[in-house]
Amino acid sequence: MIHKKLRLGYGKEKINKIMDLIDYSIKSNFDLNDDRIQTAISVLNEYVRLHEKNNYDVSYIKEFLLLHELKKDTFTGGIIEESKENILRNVKGNFEDLSFSRHSIREFTTDPIPKELIENAIRIASKTPSVCNRQAWSVTVVKDNSLIKELMKIQSGINGMAENMNTLIAITTSYEYFGNIHERNQAFIDGGLFAMSLLYALTYLGVGTCALNANLRISDEITVKEKLGLSNADNLIMFIAVGHYQETVKYPKSNRDSVTKIVNFI
Template sequence: MTYKTWILKYSPAFLQKRLRDMYFAIKLMPGYVYDFVRFFTYAGLNKSRDDQIQRAARMTLYAHQVEKGLSLAAPRLGFGMTVIPTLLDDIARYMDDYGLDTTVMTALAALNSYVAFHHQLSHPVDHVAQRLDDIVQQYQLSTSAMQSWQGGVTKVNRQSLESARDNGFSTLFASRHSVRQFSGEAIPENNILRAVKLAQKTPSVCNRQSWRVHAFSKPADMAALLAIQGGGRGFAEHASVILVVTTELGSFLGVAERYQAWIDGGMFSMSLCLAFHDLGYGTCCLNWSKEPSADRAMRKVAPIPASEQIVMLIAVGTLPEEFTVACSYRPPVTDLLVMH
């Protein structure tokens, strides 16, 4: 008789459960240690000043903060001074070490849009404009070529999005943007149901469909959620509804599935954004890469079961006739695709 057979035959049920808990706890530890070592070794936690990939990621992060600010309905004049000086320094040092590449081009395009926006409103940002001119002169950049670089923001109108929905999936997909300007009308509950129903076609591990959607439309509830999330200031409060996408952890049965909640939940969230886009609404994903304290705070203000993993928040709203969106650069597909 094996130990397992003996335990199952002679030990009480509560002890069997405790032993299984201990078994899976021990099984989980090597996986989390392995993940910890890989993330600590390769992530840009403390290496963003001496590694090209991580330095590029930081420039992209700061450039997107500039784009995000410009894509608001009423950008605050002179915004971004906590990151723009660092971004300019990073651009110069990066070009000294690696030369001009698409990361630098995107960041410079975003800063050019920043300067143009302020000049249009006769608000001086000469310190930024001068640093940009210095970089252009020092590295002999072509002004005409810079005007064609992708970055900053662009105007979109609702009519063009309606036309895109009639021209097939690829056109629909390409026309979706993260929207940070909403007109503020209510979204009928039936349309929220339609979007969630469409998103249910998302594939999931072994078809377990672990996702859940918590929809909040009362201003006080939305404000409480957004205060904890922290990344939607200046626009998300004008959304019609804030969605909290979660996944039920009880759906995952093996130690190898320790991250499947985020995989399935992330795929479902993208489907949900496309579904709302198809119905004529705008969405903006709100990041939930948070410390445990934020997770606990969210559960105090929102009735989210402890067994559900919060994946992200999504701001959903009605669209004005014309609005501004970030036009972040997308690299050539050959930069992403590795054929083996």
């Protein structure tokens, strides 16, 4: 729904999966007012609205919604359109503004990202805390679009987004910094913290980002590491796509759970 080049009918498998899960929730007597279920229903409604606007038949979804009387819409699904100007102003505000103005951006302009901007973001992110200040992280920046396409084909989580992507970051942490069995998860924890700082730093410096998973099959991981010139000791944390915002930025609503749902004071 966010892509400029609209792919009508796209994602049918996922839509069917959502409908199956809603069906399952109904049969299991789950609370249909739950935020996540309501968001799933809202996504279906948005999908219908978008397709009807473009004269594309999605009656199978409409029938499903009618059958289960799910026409009420919380409008928590779908996309938001915001001007680049607005985002760039907000990211320079306080931390709360920055946090709520970071979105996963999946379409960029073709303008290159200056090397200095990436270096500045890494400098800011390097203040990330790490166990015993070991700073096990490394950043590999790929600017070669054909290599980006190869890597993203293996990663397979972004469907065509790599076409115009001119900057891809791979974050790794080295196991060489961790010697003890009790530290077996630390490379992921410190790497994850650093990755988040880098996402915020890049956002603060005015560019769009999208975190991309590096959950690869072992054989694919070996290939990716080879292509990036990484060693066996390097632990792939994740990728980050980086690019300049388009004038009008579209991103999914990505609703969040309420604080009361996730907090437990003891």
